[in-house]
Amino acid sequence: MxxxxxxxxxxxxxxxxxxxxxxxxxxxxxxxxxxxxxxxxxxxxxxxxxxxxSVFSLLPIVATVWISFTNSHGFNTEAQFVGLDNYVRAYGDSIVWGSLARTFLWLFYHVVLSVGLGLALALAVSSLVRGKVFFRTTLFLPHLVSLAVVGVIWANVYDPFYGLMNSVLAKLNLAWLEQGWLSDPLLVLFSVNVASSWQGFGLYMLLFMAGLQNLDPSLYDAAEVDGANAWQKLIHVTLPGLREVTTFVLSLAMINALRGFATVFVMTAGGPFYASEIISIYIYHLTFQVQDHGLAAVLCILMSVIAITITIAFNRWRARRAV
Incomplete structure (x- = not known):
């Protein structure tokens, strides 16, 4: 037991x-x-x-899509559903196609001018032995000025009678180069883009200078041993080393270019004769002057599709370059 x-x-x-x-x-x-x-x-x-x-982004997007299917002509008017009529009108509107073409041209100008100037100044300032901080700070100052103020400043610079541009050309005995910079349909878009690029190049310059500081100095020593000159070192050492920074700067420049409303509106408001009428300016005119909200909503959707398409295409291109 x-x-x-x-x-x-x-x-x-x-x-x-x-x-x-x-x-x-x-x-x-x-x-x-x-x-x-x-x-x-x-x-x-x-x-x-x-x-x-949701309140400030999603709801406006949904409202824009809905308005694009209506004949809305104002906030206090009754809108009726019209289906795809606004999309058909946008397809047949010659001003839409013209403003779209000028938007892509504006994008090209801004990327070439602002990014190219930012890279050139970054290379020049980085090569200085003294005064590097002074020039870096001075050249960055335009970026701190709002685009509206930049438009006012450059509108006075381009003034055909007392503006700085034509005055300097006259002093240099180059009066034959004097132009109506904002009244010539062939020059106005480029002239306005110069002002916009002047405001933006400072940021791109700083980004390129940060990338230059991260380059390995031994690569330049090896290039000198191989007998490379300054141009060859730029092509085979500097630019490949700045590949990641360059792709980021290009994407940032394209985003900023698509927002090029303020400078154009202040300087020309789309004129003369629609010569500087980019898509954002045309959307403004349709919304607040013509009161054609349906067509304006269609163009807003078009701009969103363009921005998304450019972003996706650029990211894929950057991914392929990184492989």
Missing amino acids: PSRAKLVQDAFADESVGSHPASSSIADRRPQRRLRDSRATAFALLLPAIAVY
Whole structure:
């Protein structure tokens, strides 16, 4: 017959064995509960931002899409559903196609002028032994000026009677180069883009200078040993080393170019004779002057599609270049 101590020991053993599955199941549920609690906490913290984003971004997008299918002519007028009529009108509007072509030309001008000038100045300033901080700060100052103020400044620079541009040309005995910079349909878009690029090149210059500081100096020493001149070092060492920075600067420049409304509006408002009428200016005219909100909404959607397409294409190109 077993002793009392043996019976007590067996009883505790049986109790521990019987309670083990329950305790293990509770322990298994604790990480899941913590995960649910953390997700609930994260959602609660994100809820204000989601609400603000929905009110100021998602709802306007949905409203724009809806307006594009209506004949809305004002905020206080009753709009009726017209289907794809606005899209058909946009397709047949010659001003839409002209403004779209000028938008792509504006994009090309801005990328070439601002990025090219930023790279050239970054190379020049980085090669200085003294005064590097002074020139870097001075050349960056235009970027701190708003585009509207830049438009006012350059409109006075281009003034055909007392503007700085024609005055300097006259002083240099180059009066034959004097132009109506903002009144010539062939020059106006380029002239306005010069002002916009002048405001933006400072940021690109700083980005390129940051990339130049990260280049390995031993690469230049090896190039000199191989007998490379300054041009060869630029082509085979500097530019390949700036590949990642260049792709980022190009993407940033294209985004900024698509937002080129303020400078054009202040300097020319799309004139003369639609010569500087980019798509954003035409959207403004349709919305606030013609009160054709349906067609304006179609062009807003078109601009969004263009921006998304350019972004996707550029990212794929950058990914292929990185391989």
